Amino acid sequence: MTQSFYNTLSHEFTERAARAMVSQLGPANRALHQHLQATLQRPPGESGSFVAPPVFEALFEWERQARRMDELPLLASTLVDAMDEPPKELSEYRFPRDRRPYLHQVRAWEALSGEPARSAIISTGTASGKTECFLVPILNDLARELGEQKRKAPLVGVRAIFLYPLNALINSQRDRLLAWTSGFQDRMRFCLYNGATPESEPTVNQVRSPAQVLSRAELRKSPPPILVTNTTMLEYMLVRAADACIIEQSQGLLRWIVLDEAHNYVGSQAAELSLLLRRVLNAFGAHAERIRFVATSATIGGDEASEALSRYLADLAGVDPARVVVISGKRSVPELDEKLSERTEPLPSLEEAGAMGPTGSSSGSPPSPRSASCATRWPRSPWSSRSSPPPWRAQRTLPWRRRQAPRP
Incomplete structure (x- = not known):
């Protein structure tokens, strides 16, 4: 079930990215359209894949107004x-x-x-x-x-x-x-x-x-x-x-x-x-x-x-x-207790990380503080100037890009 969660999420990111790119290019040739769709939908991380495997990064909420x-x-x-x-x-x-x-x-x-x-x-x-x-x-x-x-x-x-x-x-x-x-x-x-x-x-x-x-x-x-x-x-x-x-x-x-x-x-x-x-x-x-x-x-x-x-x-x-x-927005970063700020823990191994699910553990137990604030994002393009990482959104590294006007 844990594996299914991340596989579904990864597949959805890849499929949406491929559809968006093919829609933007709008090739008239059906064979070219199908080839681009199939090529860009290769699983993340595979040779020639459109997107890289997802990584995890902790995010904090944006600052909120005091009034409702x-x-x-x-x-x-x-x-x-x-x-x-x-x-x-x-x-x-x-x-x-x-x-x-x-x-x-x-x-x-x-x-x-x-x-x-x-x-x-x-x-x-x-x-x-x-x-x-x-x-x-x-x-x-x-x-x-x-x-x-x-x-x-x-x-x-x-x-x-x-x-x-x-x-x-x-x-x-x-x-x-x-x-x-x-x-x-x-x-x-x-x-x-x-x-x-x-x-x-x-x-x-x-x-x-x-x-x-x-x-x-x-x-x-x-x-x-x-x-x-x-x-x-x-x-x-x-x-x-x-x-x-x-x-x-x-x-x-x-x-x-x-x-x-x-x-x-x-x-x-x-x-x-x-x-x-x-x-x-x-x-x-x-x-x-x-x-x-x-x-x-x-x-x-x-x-x-x-x-x-x-x-x-x-x-x-x-x-x-x-x-x-x-x-511009600003994230609300809570102050960390002094004891916690001095605490260090080793990163999990690849096998342990692979076994983790949405709750941060493979056993379905409540998420740990470290995993509870994690959101998925894609590795940032070297040309991006994004000031803050996007939560649960795909950011793609595009080797090429060409604009085409929408059909009237």
Whole structure:
């Protein structure tokens, strides 16, 4: 059973990494597609394997805010209720009202909720809740707008644009958005707009999913306040006559632009994105100083990088660097008792380590203090500048990489 646990975990990491890489390359030749999939899915550590065997590293939790969610005055009570009571099938995304959020999350919420509009770079580590750093203030903004309405009508027109470099990342946000917007029914909607978005969808399917716009026809008919897409589809939206109605119904409403995995935008790609953002602002009738730009990345950052990061986002978005705040996280490292700090133990042998399971022992007994705080990660790439190791996430050493635009 112990062996099965780690084998399953290792296999899942390898399979996901292979699927992500093949999806990014998008080879049209079926034989090449199958060859890459089979080659990249070789077990970790084998000759020619895509990933190395996992190692273990102790991690500590991120620092938490002293107050609970329902004690934060900047959050609308309707949003706190919606996050606390998602649909049963999405209960894993529940954000309890009595939870104390991470300190860097609250700092991001405060920075992005104030006036005048400010922009932010979220440079905390993997699994530190970066998505909550920008998603919560955006949903809070929409919840307060709904609260100011006299009639219970859906919000029409794009208020927030989320830009993701990969379709897989776009689809990964669906369940979280559904969980936290379902409480508002069809009044707070979103659309995942990529090449796989169908032209039309049966009415019965759309009725069953009031919070999500499922088709291009519905998107053009009644644009939702949240649009999750990629740069390619955004380019098409600006020039395609069929999508002109989306922009027309969103004039003067755009307030948020999120750039996920911002480390992907360097050199010519950053220049192209910068020009695209300016075209978007012009088309939507928005002004840069009134837009809250958010860039996220677990790869960029560092203790002395704040000024460079502020300038990076300011140049990319065309805003004043003084109005860009850099949000970084800090782990909560407990003080160790003096007797324990002086204590040393030998490392287990390979045979003993191989016999250990999730509990830290092969007998199923409670985990030891040393094994209880262990999380799996993959060996770090020599080119990575990640400030903190990712828990239970695969970090891959890529011998080569080539970008390909998603299919429209």
